[in-house]
Amino acid sequence: MASSASAKPQMRGLLARCLRIHIVGAFVVSLGVAVFYKFAVAEPRKKAYADFYRNYDSMKDLEEMRKSGVFQSVK
Numbered sequence: 001m002a003s004s005a006s007a008k009p010q011m012r013g014l015l016a017r018c019l020r021i022h023i024v025g026a027f028v029v030s031l032g033v034a035v036f037y038k039f040a041v042a043e044p045r046k047k048a049y050a051d052f053y054r055n056y057d058s059m060k061d062l063e064e065m066r067k068s069g070v071f072q073s074v075k
Contacts (some may be wrong), residue, residue: 010017065071
């Protein structure tokens with residue numbers, strides 16, 4: 001009597017249902033990681049580069065490197 005009261009396992013369509021759930025989950029996780037990377041890594045990096053190059057003088061930096069002897073082949 002106990003065996004007739006238990007439900008049968010679902011076999012038909014089990015793979016399709018599991019794949020659908022996992023594909024949706026993978027899509028949501030990948031979208032979340034992409035948004036996190038954009039706002040936690042890419043935007044601060046872009047701002048740091050913009051701040052650095054706003055007042056950067058490459059000729060002044062080159063002259064300082066020449067004076068300190070970094071370039072051996074440049075007079």
